Amino acid sequence: MLSYVLAGLSLGAIYAIASASLVVTYVSSGVFNFAFGAMAFAVARFYYWLNTQQGWSIWPAAAVALLVFAPLLGAALYGLLFRHLRLASVTVKIVATIGLSVALPELVKLVLGDLPDSTAPGLAERPLTVFHPFGAAVNMDQVFTYAGLVLVLVIGVGVLRYTDVGLKLRALVDSEALTALSGSGPGRISLGVWAASATLAGLAGILLAPTTGISVEGMTFLMAAAFAPVVAARLRSLPLAVGVALLMGVVTTVIQRYLDPSDPLSAQIVPSIPFAFMLLFLLYYAARGQAGDDSQGGALDRAIRPEAPEVAVAGRAQSRRGLLSPSVIGPIVTVAIAAVLPLVLDSYWSGLAAAGICLGIALLSYTLVTGEGGMIWLCQITFAGFGAIVAAELTTSAGWPPVVAVIVAGVIVVPIGLLLGALTIRLGDLYVALVTLTFGLLATNLLFTRDPFYSYGQGTLMTRPDWAFENVVFCYLALAAFVILGLLIVNLRRSTAGLAMSAVRWSENGARTLGLSVVQTKLLVSGVATYVAAVGGGFLALNYQSSLPDSFNPFLGLIWLAVLVSIGARSITAALVAGLVFALLPAVFQTYLPAGWTHLPTILFGLGAIMLARNPEGVIAMYARQLGDLLGNRSERRRRSGRGSGSTGPGSPDETTAPTAERVASGGNA
Amino acid sequence: MSTSTDTVPPTATAPPRIEARGVTMRFGGLVALSDVDIAVPAASIVGLVGPNGAGKSTLFGVLSGLLRPTAGSVLMDGEDVTRRSPQDRAGRGLARTFQHPELFSGLTVREHLVLAYRVRHAKGRIWSDLVTGRGLRRAPAAEDERVDGLLDALHLGGLRDRPVVGLPLGTSRLVEIGRALAVDPNVLLLDEPSSGLDTRETEDLAATLRRIVTEHGVSLLLVEHDVDLVLGMCHEVHVLDFGAKISAGKPEAIRADPAVRAAYLGEATDPAEETA
Numbered sequence: 001m002l003s004y005v006l007a008g009l010s011l012g013a014i015y016a017i018a019s020a021s022l023v024v025t026y027v028s029s030g031v032f033n034f035a036f037g038a039m040a041f042a043v044a045r046f047y048y049w050l051n052t053q054q055g056w057s058i059w060p061a062a063a064v065a066l067l068v069f070a071p072l073l074g075a076a077l078y079g080l081l082f083r084h085l086r087l088a089s090v091t092v093k094i095v096a097t098i099g100l101s102v103a104l105p106e107l108v109k110l111v112l113g114d115l116p117d118s119t120a121p122g123l124a125e126r127p128l129t130v131f132h133p134f135g136a137a138v139n140m141d142q143v144f145t146y147a148g149l150v151l152v153l154v155i156g157v158g159v160l161r162y163t164d165v166g167l168k169l170r171a172l173v174d175s176e177a178l179t180a181l182s183g184s185g186p187g188r189i190s191l192g193v194w195a196a197s198a199t200l201a202g203l204a205g206i207l208l209a210p211t212t213g214i215s216v217e218g219m220t221f222l223m224a225a226a227f228a229p230v231v232a233a234r235l236r237s238l239p240l241a242v243g244v245a246l247l248m249g250v251v252t253t254v255i256q257r258y259l260d261p262s263d264p265l266s267a268q269i270v271p272s273i274p275f276a277f278m279l280l281f282l283l284y285y286a287a288r289g290q291a292g293d294d295s296q297g298g299a300l301d302r303a304i305r306p307e308a309p310e311v312a313v314a315g316r317a318q319s320r321r322g323l324l325s326p327s328v329i330g331p332i333v334t335v336a337i338a339a340v341l342p343l344v345l346d347s348y349w350s351g352l353a354a355a356g357i358c359l360g361i362a363l364l365s366y367t368l369v370t371g372e373g374g375m376i377w378l379c380q381i382t383f384a385g386f387g388a389i390v391a392a393e394l395t396t397s398a399g400w401p402p403v404v405a406v407i408v409a410g411v412i413v414v415p416i417g418l419l420l421g422a423l424t425i426r427l428g429d430l431y432v433a434l435v436t437l438t439f440g441l442l443a444t445n446l447l448f449t450r451d452p453f454y455s456y457g458q459g460t461l462m463t464r465p466d467w468a469f470e471n472v473v474f475c476y477l478a479l480a481a482f483v484i485l486g487l488l489i490v491n492l493r494r495s496t497a498g499l500a501m502s503a504v505r506w507s508e509n510g511a512r513t514l515g516l517s518v519v520q521t522k523l524l525v526s527g528v529a530t531y532v533a534a535v536g537g538g539f540l541a542l543n544y545q546s547s548l549p550d551s552f553n554p555f556l557g558l559i560w561l562a563v564l565v566s567i568g569a570r571s572i573t574a575a576l577v578a579g580l581v582f583a584l585l586p587a588v589f590q591t592y593l594p595a596g597w598t599h600l601p602t603i604l605f606g607l608g609a610i611m612l613a614r615n616p617e618g619v620i621a622m623y624a625r626q627l628g629d630l631l632g633n634r635s636e637r638r639r640r641s642g643r644g645s646g647s648t649g650p651g652s653p654d655e656t657t658a659p660t661a662e663r664v665a666s667g668g669n670a
Numbered sequence: 671m672s673t674s675t676d677t678v679p680p681t682a683t684a685p686p687r688i689e690a691r692g693v694t695m696r697f698g699g700l701v702a703l704s705d706v707d708i709a710v711p712a713a714s715i716v717g718l719v720g721p722n723g724a725g726k727s728t729l730f731g732v733l734s735g736l737l738r739p740t741a742g743s744v745l746m747d748g749e750d751v752t753r754r755s756p757q758d759r760a761g762r763g764l765a766r767t768f769q770h771p772e773l774f775s776g777l778t779v780r781e782h783l784v785l786a787y788r789v790r791h792a793k794g795r796i797w798s799d800l801v802t803g804r805g806l807r808r809a810p811a812a813e814d815e816r817v818d819g820l821l822d823a824l825h826l827g828g829l830r831d832r833p834v835v836g837l838p839l840g841t842s843r844l845v846e847i848g849r850a851l852a853v854d855p856n857v858l859l860l861d862e863p864s865s866g867l868d869t870r871e872t873e874d875l876a877a878t879l880r881r882i883v884t885e886h887g888v889s890l891l892l893v894e895h896d897v898d899l900v901l902g903m904c905h906e907v908h909v910l911d912f913g914a915k916i917s918a919g920k921p922e923a924i925r926a927d928p929a930v931r932a933a934y935l936g937e938a939t940d941p942a943e944e945t946a
Contacts, residue, residue: 495805496795499785502776510772513734514853515760515789516796 002136004254010142012249013149014207015274018226019233019241020152021200026235028172028193031085031093032430034558035100036201037216037223039077042108043070043202044214048120049112062123066202074198078191084613090429091376092616095565098558099609105216106599106606120209123148145207152200153242169193220555224441225274227434232281234290235430248277264450272445275438282435286427331573335483338576342475350471351543352583357478358543360579362536363564364485364572365529370561371570372493373525374505376433379420379440380533381560385552386413386443387534388541389453392460402465403477406538410531417530421523440554448549459547478539485532486572492528501525559605566608568618685748686711687857687889688733688764693742695728695913702728704914705742710857713887715879717894717904717921721934724910726893727769730859733891734766735759746857760789763856765849767863769893771842773834779845780830783817784809786852817852823878824848825871839866847875851882857889858882864896872896876903901925909934 018036026032033039047065050056056064081100085093124140131138160166171182172189204226205219212218228248233241252273259266338357342350362384369377387409394405420439424432453459468474492498503511504521512518541547563582568574585601593600612618686709695703703725710716718726731737733744735756743752746762774782788795791813799805821827824844829837834845843866850858860879864872876899882888894900900907901921909917909924911933917924924930 491803491806492800495799495803496785496788496792497797497800498805499777499781499788500796502781503774503785506774506776507772509736509756509768510774512756513736513760513764513766513772514786514849515757515793517757520796 001254001257002134003138004257005250006133006136006138006142008250008253009246010145010249011211011252012246013145014204014222015226015229015249016149016242016245017152017200017207018204018222019229019245020156020238021197021204022223022226022230023233023236023238023241024156025193025197026230028169029082029086029190031082031097032235033197034094034097034223035077035104036197036226037220038101038104039070039073039198039201040205040208040222041105041214041216041219042073043198044120044205044209044219045108045112045115047202047206048115048209048214051121058121058123058125062206065206066199070199070202071195074195075191077198078194081610081613082194083187083190088613088616090433091370091374091565091569092612094376094430094433095562095609096613099562099566099606099612101220101606102559102562103603103606103610106602110596110599110603115214120214122207122210124210141207141210148203148207149242152203156238165189165192217555221271224437227438228274228278228281231278231285231431231434234285244277244281248274251277268445268449272442275442275445278434278438279442282427282431282438283423286423286431289426330571331486334573334576335479338479338580339476341580342472347471349584349587350475352587353580354471354475354478355540355543356580356583357475357482357576358536358539358579359560359582360536360576361478361482361485361539362533363560363575363578364482364489365533365536366561366564367570367572367575368489368492368532369525369529370565371568372489372498372501372505373522373529374429375424375522375525376429376436377420377529378433378437378557378561379443379554380529381552381554381557382440382443383413383417383530383533384537384540385448385547385549386416387537388462388547388552389448389460389537389549390534391538392462392541392547393453395463396461402463402542406535406542409538410534413534414527414530417526417533418523421526422519425519425522437554437558440557444549444553448552453547454549457548457550459541459549462541462545462547464542464545474543478543481535481539482576485535486575489532489572497521497524559602562609563605566605566612566618571618574618684712685745687747688891689745690729690733691743691745693729693732693739693744695725695732695737696740702913703732703739703910706910706913706915708891708908708915708918710889710891712856712889713883714905715883715890715892715903717892717900717907718910719894719897719900719907719924719934720910723912725913726910727861728913729910730766730861730891730893733859734764760853763854764859765851765853765855765857766859767843767846767850767861769861769865771839771846773837773842773845775833775835778831778833779826779837779848780817780821782834782845782849783820783852784813786849787813787817790853820848820851825874840868840871841866843867844871844875855888857891859891859893861893862895863892864894864899872899879903 018040022033022036043065046069047061050061050064051058054061077100081096085096088096122141123144129140131140131143158166160169168189169192172186204222205214208218208222212221225248226245229241229243229245232244252270255273256266256270259269338353341353345353362380365380365383366377369375369380387406390412391402391405391409394400394409395402398405400408420436424435427435448454464474465477468477492501500511500516500521501524503514503516504518508518511521537552540551544551560578560582564575564578567578567581582605585604586598589597589601689707689709691707693703693706694701706725706729708716708718708729718729720726728737732739735744735751735754735758739752743750745751746759746764751759751762774785777785795804818827818830821830824847826841826844826848829841834842837845843863847860847863850860863875863879867875879890879892880903883890892900892904901924904921906919907921907924908915909927909930916933917927917930919927
């Protein structure tokens with residue numbers, strides 16, 4: 001038993017280092033770093049390159065990786081990305097860091113090369129020395145892990161409590177504005193925090209490498225597991241985060257003593273433990289009303305904070321409508337191009353185009369839930385997975401016609417989305433993101449990998465309808481589904497429900513005192529978005545002719561979201577473009593460019609999401625707006641030159657209208 | 671709101687449109703409101719004044735249902751609504767504005783009023799529009815007439831299709847007031863409505879508010895720092911200080927009350943000088 005506990009403390013120590021880093025960066029900058037795993041991978045990969053590939057001995061390699069490379073990486077990322085996120089919304093912060101998590105590992109692979117074998121040494125010499133305290137076994141890697149945590153805590157507490165830098169950092173956490181007024185440079189302090197954070201990420205990555213290897217997946221899983229202690233600490237309490245991390249590590253290893261290693265369920269339960277922890281804490285805090293939006297900074301910070309750019313964008317997006325506006329012409333042209341693709345492409349490429357259109361359908365769910373509803377759900381891919389599995393089962397096991405199965409599967413999946421929507425209604429944006437990601441990971445670990453759904457990763461067979469077996473016809477079937485769902489979303493957006501959704505999104509108090517039900521409105525968004533995601537999943541299964549549960553991993557869903565949001569979260573056209581780009585771009589690179597360039601599409605997807613920090617509306621929406629502004633300015637100039645000047649200036653009430661209290665009373669033209 | 675143009679006189683027998691009885695609100699150890707009573711009769715304007723931190727906005731939160739009081743009760747038309755939701759109270763005719771305008775950043779000025787109008791007059795459309803596609807068609811004439819009339823009356827006609835993001839504070843307040851009026855309320859709670867407005871706009875707003883009270887029997891509870899506006903408009907004024915009601919009565923009596931002068935108006939204020 002002691003061996004399990006000691007091994008658990010070692011695992012918990014790594015979680016603790018990771019969660020401590022996440023807490024410190026969150027409280028000091030308001031950015032919840034979804035790129036932590038990518039940063040851990042980058043530093044660990046650099047350490048491996050120095051140590052194993054360049055032949056450096058352990059300590060010089062570790063010193064250069066952790067004390068030179070990692071701080072430089074953190075400082076560079078702060079300068080390029082994190083400092084621009086200070087005033088951004090939670091959505092932009094999350095998506096931009098997701099973009100970094102997508103781009104950074106691929107960039108590292110591009111520079112340092114792919115690892116054929118991901119097993120890696122830690123900080124201990126090989127062969128490992130093993131100690132036997134009280135009859136238990138502890139190896140040198142574990143000793144270094146304990147030592148690493150102790151070192152981090154001693155240095156961290158020492159710096160925070162007893163140094164001038166610590167004092168400034170604590171002041172920064174309370175109020176950035178007042179810190180700046182006192183003469184301390186918040187920028188320099190933040191830069192230091194991000195440099196230290198990258199060092200902690202690297203340390204966690206290097207300590208984890210002997211167990212899981214140097215892989216993006218392993219590091220991302222470490223990060224996701226470390227979310228649980230951070231949530232337990234309500235994003236702020238460092239001691240609680242460290243304590244829960246250690247407890248979680250111990251529970252994860254001790255529970256293995258009681259599980260049957262031959263039972264496949266055991267292999268699914270163990271990796272799910274951190275997410276079960278997180279779910280328990282989230283539900284606990286939600287029940288106590290302690291998982292709302294976390295207000296950053298002090299009163300002065302809130303008073304002087306400008307409106308987030310995407311808020312302004314959301315307003316502008318509705319300012320111009322009409323048959324000749326870009327918002328009407330753009331979708332028509334895009335759908336027309338998508339319709340031409342199957343005619344001009346061969347079978348291979350039209351198959352990819354079909355996959356892109358099907359993905360576009362699934363991405364429409366993000367357009368609804370995130371773009372319209374402002375809810376950051378990171379599990380839409382899981383709903384797509386449910387849709388694929390249920391549709392495939394209905395088709396293969398129950399003999400239903402495939403298209404009917406897809407439509408009905410969507411309806412069957414909706415209650416799951418409604419339940420999740422009901423559970424998350426009172427949570428703040430960041431907590432919603434975390435709980436939905438957790439839900440996705442749990443569903444993937446515990447359901448998608450179980451037979452009969454899994455079948456060694458092949459899933460359940462899902463045949464296309466006979467009349468749509470060919471890629472060309474299937475492309476048109478998928479495009480028709482996309483257009484129908486797109487029109488439904490347009491209808492929703494222009495409807496009273498759409499106005500209510502927008503009201504609830506921007507001010508729940510304003511909406512409630514107006515007489516709107518926040519619960520009903522959010523459930524409406526949840527239900528419709530879940531349905532669209534599930535139908536998209538069903539179409540993806542139709543495209544691949546199998547449910548392929550592995551293709552609905554929540555981490556892939558993060559890339560889906562990053563690609564969509566970087567093109568335009570509120571744009572229906574963007575969903576189609578994002579789907580096609582996601583499906584076609586990697587194949588274009590693989591087919592027409594040198595092999596070394598295969599990482600570039602993923603890097604571009606990630607960079608697109610990072611760019612969101614500068615252009616929160618996304619690429620398509622930005623260009624559509626600029627085009628609209630151009631056309632609008634021209635017509636305005638024509639109008640003015642036609643009748644002379646004299647229009648009301650923006651931002652001021654209409655000066656030409658006579659004050660008429662009568663109109664208020666009588667309802668109009670008194 | 672009634673469409674009658676007759677003045678609706680306050681009656682002694684009818685229960686107040688909205689009433690707080692013995693309301694206490696604690697946030698942990700902080701007592702924001704302590705045993706506060708206030709009543710707003712039909713067709714009357716009641717003022718609520720007090721220094722910053724006196725508990726005025728907290729009382730608005732309690733009255734509108736956003737806060738549930740630690741003790742005491744809230745009644746609308748004599749019915750206890752203490753445990754009723756804000757939506758329920760809105761359905762009974764309560765509308766409010768906020769000290770910091772709570773606008774919907776994704777909507778235009780006009781869409782704020784359209785939504786408010788539909789919530790009151792066509793609430794079923796929240797669901798039925800999804801099936802009928804009515805949101806894609808032209809709005810009913812009555813809706814256009816009411817909404818555009820309100821926009822013009824509040825001098826917002828030139829901004830009707832402009833998103834509310836970036837509007838000046840005073841204009842944002844007018845949009846919020848327009849939104850509140852578009853639900854045709856029985857009771858209107860206005861939190862510092864003149865803040866951000868210039869003198870002429872404030873006068874226009876006061877005239878507008880008086881008109882809806884006298885012609886349509888709307889009850890108005892007004893939190894305002896512009897003492898002249900409050901004392902000039904209100905039938906009755908309540909004064910809060912540190913969460914407790916320290917005075918209530920006719921504006922003239924409030925102006926002369928030494929306790930109020932000490933707590934809020936300032937000792938130097940001389941009623942004789944004020945009226946001179």
